[in-house]
Amino acid sequence: MSQAHIDAPPTVATGRVRQLHPLPIRVMHWINALTIFIMIGSGWKIYDDDPIFGWLQFADFLTIGRWAQHGLQWHFFGMWILAANGLTYLIYGLRTGRFHRMLFPISLRQLLGNISDALHFRLAHDDPTQYNMVQRLLYLGVIGAGIAIVVSGLAIWKPIQFSGLVWLLGGFQTARLIHFLCMSAIFGFVLVHVTLALLVPHTIVTMLSGGPRIDPARSSQGPAPEIDTSI
Amino acid sequence: MSLLRPPSKSLFRPEKGIDQSPLIEYRDLVEKIERRNFLKGSLTLGALSMLTGCDVTETAQVQTALRAVSTWNDHAQELIFRPNHLAPTYDPSQVLKPPRFNAHYEVEDVKPVDAMTWRLELFGLIGDKQPWTATRMFSLPEQTMIIRHICIEGWDYIGEWSGVNLRAFLQTVGADLNAKYVAFQCADGYTESLDMATALHPQTMLALKYAGEVLPDPFGYPLRLRTATKVGFKNAKWVTALEVTNEFQQTYYSKEGFNWFSGI
Numbered sequence: 001m002s003q004a005h006i007d008a009p010p011t012v013a014t015g016r017v018r019q020l021h022p023l024p025i026r027v028m029h030w031i032n033a034l035t036i037f038i039m040i041g042s043g044w045k046i047y048d049d050d051p052i053f054g055w056l057q058f059a060d061f062l063t064i065g066r067w068a069q070h071g072l073q074w075h076f077f078g079m080w081i082l083a084a085n086g087l088t089y090l091i092y093g094l095r096t097g098r099f100h101r102m103l104f105p106i107s108l109r110q111l112l113g114n115i116s117d118a119l120h121f122r123l124a125h126d127d128p129t130q131y132n133m134v135q136r137l138l139y140l141g142v143i144g145a146g147i148a149i150v151v152s153g154l155a156i157w158k159p160i161q162f163s164g165l166v167w168l169l170g171g172f173q174t175a176r177l178i179h180f181l182c183m184s185a186i187f188g189f190v191l192v193h194v195t196l197a198l199l200v201p202h203t204i205v206t207m208l209s210g211g212p213r214i215d216p217a218r219s220s221q222g223p224a225p226e227i228d229t230s231i
Numbered sequence: 232m233s234l235l236r237p238p239s240k241s242l243f244r245p246e247k248g249i250d251q252s253p254l255i256e257y258r259d260l261v262e263k264i265e266r267r268n269f270l271k272g273s274l275t276l277g278a279l280s281m282l283t284g285c286d287v288t289e290t291a292q293v294q295t296a297l298r299a300v301s302t303w304n305d306h307a308q309e310l311i312f313r314p315n316h317l318a319p320t321y322d323p324s325q326v327l328k329p330p331r332f333n334a335h336y337e338v339e340d341v342k343p344v345d346a347m348t349w350r351l352e353l354f355g356l357i358g359d360k361q362p363w364t365a366t367r368m369f370s371l372p373e374q375t376m377i378i379r380h381i382c383i384e385g386w387d388y389i390g391e392w393s394g395v396n397l398r399a400f401l402q403t404v405g406a407d408l409n410a411k412y413v414a415f416q417c418a419d420g421y422t423e424s425l426d427m428a429t430a431l432h433p434q435t436m437l438a439l440k441y442a443g444e445v446l447p448d449p450f451g452y453p454l455r456l457r458t459a460t461k462v463g464f465k466n467a468k469w470v471t472a473l474e475v476t477n478e479f480q481q482t483y484y485s486k487e488g489f490n491w492f493s494g495i
Binding site for chain 2: 046047049050052067068069070072073074076077156157158159160161163167172173176
């Protein structure tokens, strides 16, 4: 555990010193990880019964549930956890200022710089408290895809009760396609996210332990805090 | 206690059950295939579900838990259901002709129903339980709706259905509209049941025609259930008996593990 800032009292009265990933974030992250696994695995089982693309079917060993009804059972179980956990996360992120602090601002110039660094294998990971522009955009993108997959899921789950929503999304089959594309985006994110986490393992430890403590007085553009390298 | 007869043995199932001998004969091969899949699976995301006992979905405890969630989902859908919200309707030019066939068997195996001897039998909380002939059903006022059929699998089509509004029919026969369920039995042994709110929805009918013509045999001739607010499989074909009841009855597909309410 990080002890680096534990003795540093809060410098302003408006906030208390919190960890990079406070406990609620860590709990929600791991609930979400398990739920995404259930939703994608069972969703692929449901998809296989009537593939949108003739060339794409998911092999049985990649799907959850023996027959379609089991896939549906898992999907209609996981959806409540996904929606409740996601909603809690959005409210938390907005109320605590976490989104504002961690994901903004987005700078196009820095984004291009980050992309160039990444292509030259120069991406710095020594400061986990600061997300670079690529990370910020990816996290914002996956949050957006998460919202869109729940909304499109609601539309295809209850297309008559929420017929107005289906109309807004461009019809039942379009809503189904949107649901599929959101899954693809989230799946792509998970692949990148898990790969990078495995390449920089201390990020996984941070998501378990909470990581270094952050002085709330420090702005998101301020100097990076001293990191305890023992984590 | 249910007043409906126990489901008659399906016409489409062999008398002696399915022959298991090939499975025994080729046991080695079947097991080898499963072992190979297990090895493949252990290298993938699916490994998690396989390592915890081959198929976590199949164990009794998991099925019990998942079906409890499914029952909870029934209640959630009852809350979401809007009794007076009408499903969108479409233009006659959008109607698919012929409609898309689907059943738990192939269209070649459909056993047509003889409408001359067919009767709609009534059971349960109904005042006048006299069976209805096809001729009498056809003499009732007709309703037409062009609605979207949505299958649980994900496909859909637009169909034009005409027939007797179910609420009007239940009133005609003096049914207890405060009862909880309306259950159906079919000529092929299929069973289905609806919550009363859905049965009384303006777009729920006992359909007799498709696209202005008498129902073709594969689509439920002479009479089928058609509701705009449920997935396809809830729309029972070749209906032979209707029961109004307060007793929940599992249906052909809910016994298989599909969600009972299955509203859309």
